[in-house]
Amino acid sequence: MSLHLEEVTAANWREVAALQVAEEQGQFIESNSFSMAESLFEGNGISLALYDGEMLVGYAMYGWYSEEKQSIWLDRFMIDQQYQGRGYAKRFIALLLDYMSKKVVVKKVNLSLHPDNQLAMKLYESFGFRLTGAIDDDGPVVGVVMERINEK
Numbered sequence: 001m002s003l004h005l006e007e008v009t010a011a012n013w014r015e016v017a018a019l020q021v022a023e024e025q026g027q028f029i030e031s032n033s034f035s036m037a038e039s040l041f042e043g044n045g046i047s048l049a050l051y052d053g054e055m056l057v058g059y060a061m062y063g064w065y066s067e068e069k070q071s072i073w074l075d076r077f078m079i080d081q082q083y084q085g086r087g088y089a090k091r092f093i094a095l096l097l098d099y100m101s102k103k104v105v106v107k108k109v110n111l112s113l114h115p116d117n118q119l120a121m122k123l124y125e126s127f128g129f130r131l132t133g134a135i136d137d138d139g140p141v142v143g144v145v146m147e148r149i150n151e152k
Contacts, residue, residue, distance in 0.1 A: 008047035016049050019080040028114040032059045035076045050092050057083040071108040112136035112143030
């Protein structure tokens with residue numbers, strides 16, 4: 001496998017918009033179309049396409065960097081329903097965390113997820129994310145906030 005990240009551009013945005021989570025996961029995350037529009041129009045987020053070789057398998061968005069706090073948000077993350085269950089989530093999260101830390105100085109990574117998404121919560125916990133007690137209600141999906149403190 002040749003996993004890599006590419007910024008979403010005019011050349012690949014339609015393919016990224018067509019990616020879907022499994023039907024039962026739809027309540028847990030905003031659509032990729034909404035997320036790409038948010039990153040474009042709010043100007044704080046960066047949309048990334050997740051590839052295995054030439055095959056598009058997922059989408060992520062990060063941003064809302066605070067230089068003062070050296071914190072950043074991993075604001076969206078999804079693997080298309082046809083590629084779920086193949087270990088992509090773990091490998092791409094590791095790749096994303098490394099990618100973000102090479103772009104900016106990051107001591108803390110934040111994310112939010114739907115409180116009923118226990119599978120995702122366990123995945124993020126395996127990377128050192130912990131619940132903060134805060135609620136993220138700044139979008140169509142209300143989530144609980146998790147953070148990961150980097151040891152560097």
